[in-house]
Amino acid sequence: MLKIKLSQSVPMPIQINLECKPGELHALVGPSGSGKTTVLRTIAGLRQPNSGKIECNSETWFEGDDSGGAHKSLSAAQRSCGFLFQQYALFPHLNALENVCIPLQNSGLNPNERKNIAREWLGQMGIGELAERMPHQLSGGQQQRVALARALARKPKILLLDEPFSAIDTPTRQSLYKTLAELRKDLNIPILLVTHDLREADLLADQITVIDQGIGLQTAAPQTLFQKPRNSRVAELVGISNMFHGVFDAGSLTWDGCKQIFSVADKGKIPPKARVAWVIPQSGLSIHNIPSNISVPAVVEKMSSLGQIAAIQLRLEGSQNTIEWEASSAEVRRLGMGVGSQMHIELDGKQIHIMPLRPINDPRRFIDH
Structure with a gap:
């Protein structure tokens, strides 16, 4: 179990509280510069917070408060973290096998034992035959597999992934998703993934924490997060298109x-x-x-086809409000729908989720006190 409660003011304000269980993948999402990578680097011991606590498998890696500073702070070398960077960070003068051996240098194993472990990990990554190749002889996906093997070679207690799939093409990314999913079963360690791709987080993560300007705004399972965001800023950051304003009073919602x-x-x-x-x-x-008697009249304003799915934008009559709707091509044909068509929208009030309307320029106001 990884438990994190952080508070710091430099290099940027951070205030976050989360837990990640063994075998669980926890995604950190948010806009560029929101502090996602800073959180990973703080966990790994590459930065020190002002106060808080980092605990892994009941071992305290950091503990401190604003008044007395750090009471305990293990160095990066003392923390058992596997860290996979966005740019792979392979040593260009070493081949794949030698790169994977690097974290085993001070393990007490002899050179042959280190090489055997490295070969096993390259084999698990499906690139055992590429052990002698130099980084420049490997594709981006192959380099990432070498980097992942290196991150796992010392059997870390946690795995930190900093946008590891952003620089590779879609087919390679899908293959690495599958590899990561298979590894999770065997590793049984907490995994933290930083990503800007919400689809990726939805696909891979058990829990997602939304971060904005260093503040953890909400932690939830993907389905809960996308259907019941805590506030309007979270809804905005996770890309919910059908968000509206109104007045709520004793069970009645106006639009x-x-x-x-x-x-x-x-x-x-x-x-x-x-x-x-x-x-x-x-x-x-x-x-x-x-x-x-419960429908709202609307006109089809835009339509675009995404394979067998149509994305449709409807504008309510006499209003600036638009609703995004997705339907199968068959449903569109059944309705006789086209740009300019008059349609009628029904909304299920039981599925409406209401949220506080709060200023978006100061995310600290979103923290529950």
Whole structure:
């Protein structure tokens, strides 16, 4: 189990609290410069926070507070971390086998034992036959596999991945996803992945933490995060397209620019007559070509085809609000839908998720006190 509670002011403010279980993959997502890599480097001992605690398998790697500084801080060499960098960081003058041997230098093993372990890891990565090749003789995906073998050669207690798939092509990335998924079963260690790709996080992660300006805004399973973001800033950062504003009062939600009023469960967390942001998932939308007593009229403004899936943008009549909807090509044909078509949208109030509407320029205001 990896437990992290960090607070620091330089080189950038960081305030984050998360846990990662053995065998679990935890993704850190957020905009560029939000502090994702700084968090990894702090865990690895390459930076020291002002206060907080880093604990791995019940061993304290760092503990300190603002008043007394660090009470305990293991060096990077003392922390058992496997770190996979975005740019691979292979030594160009060493072949693949020699690169993987590097972290085993001070292990107490003799040279032959180190080489045997390195060969085993290269074999697990599916590139055992490339052991004698130099980095410049390897493709980007092959270099990344060598770097991953090197990160795991000393059997670390945690694995830190800093955007490891961003510089490789899509087919190679898919292959590495599969390799990582297979490794997780055998490694049974916490894995932290920094990524800017939300699809990647959704595909690989058990838990996702959204970071903005160094602040952990929300930690949740992917499905929860995308359907029930904590606030409007989280919804914005995870790319939820159907986010709107309105007023919530005792279970009734109005929609800015629309006469429709929705009945939404009141969980007692929103004060009366509060301005809110709200989202609705695709499963909460249905489109019809005839009106009903609960439908909202709209006009198809844009359509684009993505294989067998059509992405459609509809604008509510008499409003600036637009709704994004995805449907199969067969459904589009059944509805006789085209640009300019009059349609009628029904929203399932049970699937509407309301959130506090808070300023987005100071993410520290999102922290629950």
